[in-house]
Amino acid sequence: MAKTGDxxxxxxxxxxxxALAALDFALDRVSPVPLYHQLAQQLQAxxxxxxxxxxxxxxxxxxxxxxLGLSRPTVRQAIQSLVDKGLLVRRRGVxxxxxxxxxxxxxxxxxxxxxxxxxxQGPTTQVVRNEVVPASCEVAAALGVxxxxxxxxxxxxxxxxxRPVALLRNYLPVxxxxxxxxxxxxxxxxxxxxxxxxxxxSARQTVGARAATPEEATRLEEREGAALLTMERTAFDDTGxxxxxxxxxxxxxxxTFDFQLLIRA
Amino acid sequence: MAKTGDxxxxxxxxxxxxALAALDFALDRVSPVPLYHQLAQQLQAxxxxxxxxxxxxxxxxxxxxxxLGLSRPTVRQAIQSLVDKGLLVRRRGVxxxxxxxxxxxxxxxxxxxxxxxxxxQGPTTQVVRNEVVPASCEVAAALGVxxxxxxxxxxxxxxxxxRPVALLRNYLPVxxxxxxxxxxxxxxxxxxxxxxxxxxxSARQTVGARAATPEEATRLEEREGAALLTMERTAFDDTGxxxxxxxxxxxxxxxTFDFQLLIRA
DNA sequence: AAGTGGTCTAGACCACGTT
DNA sequence: ACGTGGTCTAGACCACTTC
Numbered sequence: 317m318a319k320t321g322d323x324x325x326x327x328x329x330x331x332x333x334x335a336l337a338a339l340d341f342a343l344d345r346v347s348p349v350p351l352y353h354q355l356a357q358q359l360q361a362x363x364x365x366x367x368x369x370x371x372x373x374x375x376x377x378x379x380x381x382x383x384l385g386l387s388r389p390t391v392r393q394a395i396q397s398l399v400d401k402g403l404l405v406r407r408r409g410v411x412x413x414x415x416x417x418x419x420x421x422x423x424x425x426x427x428x429x430x431x432x433x434x435x436x437q438g439p440t441t442q443v444v445r446n447e448v449v450p451a452s453c454e455v456a457a458a459l460g461v462x463x464x465x466x467x468x469x470x471x472x473x474x475x476x477x478x479r480p481v482a483l484l485r486n487y488l489p490v491x492x493x494x495x496x497x498x499x500x501x502x503x504x505x506x507x508x509x510x511x512x513x514x515x516x517x518s519a520r521q522t523v524g525a526r527a528a529t530p531e532e533a534t535r536l537e538e539r540e541g542a543a544l545l546t547m548e549r550t551a552f553d554d555t556g557x558x559x560x561x562x563x564x565x566x567x568x569x570x571x572t573f574d575f576q577l578l579i580r581a
Numbered sequence: 582m583a584k585t586g587d588x589x590x591x592x593x594x595x596x597x598x599x600a601l602a603a604l605d606f607a608l609d610r611v612s613p614v615p616l617y618h619q620l621a622q623q624l625q626a627x628x629x630x631x632x633x634x635x636x637x638x639x640x641x642x643x644x645x646x647x648x649l650g651l652s653r654p655t656v657r658q659a660i661q662s663l664v665d666k667g668l669l670v671r672r673r674g675v676x677x678x679x680x681x682x683x684x685x686x687x688x689x690x691x692x693x694x695x696x697x698x699x700x701x702q703g704p705t706t707q708v709v710r711n712e713v714v715p716a717s718c719e720v721a722a723a724l725g726v727x728x729x730x731x732x733x734x735x736x737x738x739x740x741x742x743x744r745p746v747a748l749l750r751n752y753l754p755v756x757x758x759x760x761x762x763x764x765x766x767x768x769x770x771x772x773x774x775x776x777x778x779x780x781x782x783s784a785r786q787t788v789g790a791r792a793a794t795p796e797e798a799t800r801l802e803e804r805e806g807a808a809l810l811t812m813e814r815t816a817f818d819d820t821g822x823x824x825x826x827x828x829x830x831x832x833x834x835x836x837t838f839d840f841q842l843l844i845r846a
Numbered sequence: 847a848a849g850t851g852g853t854c855t856a857g858a859c860c861a862c863g864t865t
Numbered sequence: 866a867c868g869t870g871g872t873c874t875a876g877a878c879c880a881c882t883t884c
């Protein structure tokens with residue numbers, strides 16, 4: 317690269333480049349979507365699209381806010397959200413730059429969506445059991461309800477390419493939502509919860525493995541003693557109430573958990 | 582509860598109570614730790630200690646900021662950080678309240694700390710292999726380095742109560758940090774990275790299961806064909822560079838992954 | 847010394863949920 | 866109608882990094 321004279325700002329020797337020259341950001345002040353979110357979305361799009369390459373500097377926040385006609389806190393809020401997502405890095409005295417290796421996927425939820433969402437065309441879900449039962453000791457403890465109180469017990473068999481990939485056993489507080497088989501098989505539990513106004517907030521999971529019992533082997537179309545992945549999970553909504561408890565098994569030959577951890581300082 | 586006259590603010594019927602009466606918050610404006618962080622810590626302490634019970638309202642942000650002698654954005658920043666942690670819930674028109682079920686643990690990192698930190702008195706770690714080798718195709722792809730370039734190959738056997746609980750096989754870019762066996766066995770990889778100035782930011786994991794091969798069974802002191810948990814992970818630092826790739830196995834009879842997911846809107 | 851992000855202030859108006 | 870959090874502004878000073 318030729319090192320030509322530069323009337324404006326001197327270019328640092330090591331620094332990648334000024335970057336983010338004049339990408340056009342269209343901010344709609346009438347839109348109900350917040351300005352910081354609009355900006356964040358467009359920055360993210362620029363990163364994913366490649367207009368902003370890994371290592372590129374964003375330019376300082378003050379200039380940015382002036383150029384965009386926004387206040388600095390608003391710009392910071394947008395940038396911060398992308399930093400939280402792992403797309404940008406801030407360094408004092410240096411600037412904000414695009415992360416080097418693109419984050420693989422915003423997969424965030426591990427198998428939670430897999431398990432609850434269903435939906436997709438590939439996998440099919442068959443409701444094997446759907447009834448109201450008194451809560452066992454174990455279920456009651458997980459859901460934080462009195463032992464013996466009524467809970468919905470759900471058992472679903474999920475298949476991909478015609479073969480079983482999961483046996484999902486869920487327990488939910490009754491009166492949380494209506495569980496009809498047809499919707500469960502087509503829509504998925506997760507979407508049913510959302511449309512019932514339930515916002516998932518966190519989940520606690522334990523993943524283990526063991527050999528399949530004869531009965532499990534039969535149902536999952538595996539050999540007896542085949543390796544199974546087991547998962548136990550309690551999900552909580554945004555008020556901290558347990559809304560789902562599940563004990564699931566997966567044939568290890570056809571299923572792995574795949575997820576991304578975000579380390580927070 | 583007697584319903585007596587109330588000159589001040591009327592008390593809502595369902596609402597728990599005004600709450601957060603006059604907990605003393607000691608803010609040190611000289612301290613290098615930010616005010617919003619000091620406030621967040623003290624709020625969290627009050628929640629964990631029980632001074633703020635689940636469901637308690639915090640009182641509106643404006644009043645709070647006045648009482649604390651802080652600006653509202655600062656107070657909001659503190660509250661927001663606890664909302665992100667799942668300790669508080671905000672509701673428009675209602676207020677901010679303590680989440681109902683206490684979040685179990687801030688475990689956030691699943692087995693990452695387990696695997697990398699070692700440290701603790703219970704588990705011991707034995708370095709079985711520690712050498713520099715040319716990167717295989719698989720390792721090169723995971724770490725984003727050229728195939729055949731030098732990487733550190735590490736193999737450690739971890740025991741609790743004298744029995745193996747994990748066989749950890751790691752690959753790291755050479756020149757990232759010095760890996761001497763003694764420190765690895767006492768300090769743990771994770772702390773060594775931190776003290777080398779490496780800040781972990783995210784990790785991508787795949788967890789599966791399978792039967793142990795004869796050799797694996799021997800090393801993990803298990804029967805041949807016993808169920809194993811397998812985990813493959815690539816960890817990235819805050820600049821997005823891969824800093825660790827691991828292929829680990831765990832005897833399922835003595836190990837489970839246990840972690841908490843935070844769902845982000 | 848200069849430039850960057852990190853923190854903080856003191857207001858403002860709006861959207862939403864409750865009453 | 867009212868009170869709540871949600872958003873936004875236009876500044877200020879500080880701490881850290883690099884030159």
